[in-house]
Each structure stands twice: as structure tokens, then as C-alpha cells.
Amino acid sequence: MTKLSFDYHTKVNSHNSSYSCLWINPLSSSIGAYTTSFQRIRLSKRGWERIKVGKYCLQTSYKLFYTRFYMGNGNSFGRCFRISTWGESHGAGVGVTVDGCPPQLPLTVDDIQRELDRRRPGQSRIVTPRKEQDEAEILSGVVDGQTLGTPIAILVRNQDQRPQDYDTVAVKYRPSHADATYDAKYGTRAVAGGGRSSARETIGRVAAGAIAKKILATYCNMEILGYVQRVKDIAAIHLDPDKVTLEQIEKNIVRCPDERVAQEMIELIDKIRRSGDSLGGVVECIVRNVPAGLGSPVFDKLEAELAKACMSLPASKGFEIGSGFSGTYMTGSEHNDEFYIDSDGRTRTRTNRSGGIQGGISNGENIILRVAFKPTSTIGKVQKTVSTSGEEVELRGKGRHDPCVLPRAVPMVEAMVALVMVDQLMQQIAQSFLPFRRESIAFHSLGKELFH
């Protein structure tokens, strides 16, 4: 048996849309996988090992002995509007491939850059000082400012790498970061900058989210706004989410639309930054002009899709929709959103404790959600940890880090919400619009018309 090389892993993982088959043998308590290239690997005390096995053996053995699970590689998201992100924090660059974007959408690099600038490091004194311009290059899928309907690839080159900052992290695991678990999973990792566990991975999400936002604004006038609602115990409690504007959010460096509370938050983050520690908090996000009927009833409920999207962001630790956990302190009569007919004859709710979603499907009210982010794990204080060779040691974080991830997390939450909403919109059109569109489906003159 030979230990798997890094190249081998790369080859397997490069098939982002393909699947591997995981096996568990209850008789020998062993666990392993069939890879996309018909190889069989097993998890042993030494990590993943390749087992010599032919195609025939692969097919018969799993039929006889094994329970099968299919799993993806975790780098892709969405169904109709599908994105795959790639790249490491200190590699050549990071980016995204977007598949399924509608054709003939006006799109320029500025649409993407505007969002990337809100995510960029070095934008203020309360975020990481890493100096990156994060300039987006559109490599494919757009010609003369219009999408083609073919895959859109967007690249951002990394400029300001300092791999030497991570010498210690190569041999000592950062508490609550991804170093130890990446080693446990892959048996190898990109040490500098934390590789793909770095928030630089979210560049691809934010770039794709900018396209999603543009589609949503173009076809439904949908607007998605995130802002910092709380930093540690300093909260903006007098905000009306239905009325918050982008200008109010972008007016200060912490992205809290309540100016007085924002200044308190900034002072606290500044203080904690100087002490070498870090802080967490809550991003609230509102989605306006949501058509009723988006989402699915059972496993893929709209709130479940949003929760998965937001909880896939680095450092996220909690998700709430509508009244969230606070609703549990109420009775049914206090909590229910009573229906009424508005002046336009639409069925509306007087309150919005459901957060715009009932039964997994949007009800046409604003969607309101919250995402909790933990305090940044890499800190300038000494903490106890373990080395890669299995000794108990101490570690003080080095390098450039966000003392509080919240201000930069705002565009990331907006992007993930936009990706869910555009995917849901496209799924709704794919499934439910045909019966209503018999007369208006237009095809190119080369093709036969579907309906007469």
C-alpha cells in the first residue's frame, strides 16, 4: 500500500462536479472511498491509503459488503445558477466559475468590482491590513458587456503574500482555526494564509453574488442589504430593517446604519485590536421585493437553503430567520403573523415574525435573517495548543488578521443570500412557469416552436 501523494488528491478534487463513493464496512469497522478514477482508498491511522483494486472488484465488493454514500467535494454551490470557487489565500490567485447565468444580461467588470471593494482587506483600520486591490478579471462568458449564457470565469490575482508569517502555523495548530481538521482530512494543507479556509476564498462568492444581484435587480427589482447589527454586546436595537439604506450602511467603516452605535462599535474593535484579541457579532440581512412562491416545501425549504448558504461562510456560528430564537419566548397568539388584504388587493401579513417565509416558501414579505460570526481565531495572545508532531505547546498568532470579521462579512452574507435567491428564482421559472407561458415562449427561428 502506498501513501497517497498530494498530486493524487489534487487530481481527484479537480472533478468538482463529479462524485466519489464513500464506503463503510461494519464488519471490520473500516471506512474508505472509491474515487472518480476507479481507485479505492482507505482511512487508516496513517491517513488515506490507496488499496490496489480493479474495476470488477470495486463493483462486486460494494454490492456485497458496503453501505454507499455519494458525496461531492464541497467547492460548488447552487443548482440552476451553479458556482465553483477555487484558489488558495497565498497561491497565484482565487476566483469562481459561474455556470447557468442567463444570456444577454448586461455585465461589466465594474458590477463585480463594486462588491469586491466592499469585501477587500485593508479598507479601514479595523480590518486586516493585508494590501490587496482585488482587481477582478473576467476570463470568459461575457462579450461586449453582455453575458453569453456560457460559463463565466472570474480571476483575482493574489498580490501581497507573506508566507513567512505562517512558519509557526506549519507545525502548531491555531486553536479554533481549520489547520488541524484540514490535516485530519487531507493529510496535507496549504499552510500560508490557511489555504482555502481563508476568507480570501469568499472573493469568488462575492463576485458570483454580484452577478446574482444584477439578475435579481433586473428581473424582480429585488434588493439585498446586509449590515452589522451587533459587535460583542454593542447592538443597534432601534433600527427598522425595512427602511435601512445602502448609503446609511456604507457611511461608516463598521457598516452599521445607526451612526451613534457604529462609533461605539469602532471604538471597541480598535481597543481589542490594540490588545491583540478579537471580537464577534451579528450581521442582519434584509431582502426586499421578493416574489411570493420561491422555495420548496420539504428538504429544500427556502430558510434551509439560506441557512446552509450563510453557515458555509467562514467563522459563521449561528443562523436565525424572522423571530428566530427570540420567538420561543412568545405564545402562538403573540407570534402569529395575521393576514390582511392591502389597498392593492394583495394578501399581506401585519407583522413579519416568519421572516418572509412560511412552509419553506416566500410569502412576498421582506425576508429577514441574521448570521452570528465568532471572534477571529488567529489572535496575538499566547494560547495553548498542540503541534503537528503531537506535543502540547503554546502559540501566539502572527501576521495580518481581522480583529473582527463583521464589517467584511456584510458583502459575503449578501452574496450568499443573492446566490440562493437567484437559484430559487430560476428553479421556480423552470418548474412552475411553463403552464402560464404557453403563448409567449419564443425560440430562435432555427428551431421548431415548442407550443402552437
Ligand SMILES: Cc1cc2nc3c(=O)[nH]c(=O)nc-3n(C[C@H](O)[C@H](O)[C@H](O)COP(=O)(O)O)c2cc1C
Ligand atoms: C470576513 C472574514 C475575515 C476573516 N479573517 C480572518 C483572519 O484574519 N484570521 C483568522 O484567523 N480567521 C479569519 N476568518 C475566519 C476563518 O477563515 C475561519 O475561522 C476558519 O476558516 C475556520 O473556519 P470556521 O471558523 O468556520 O470553523 C475570517 C472570516 C471572515 C468571514
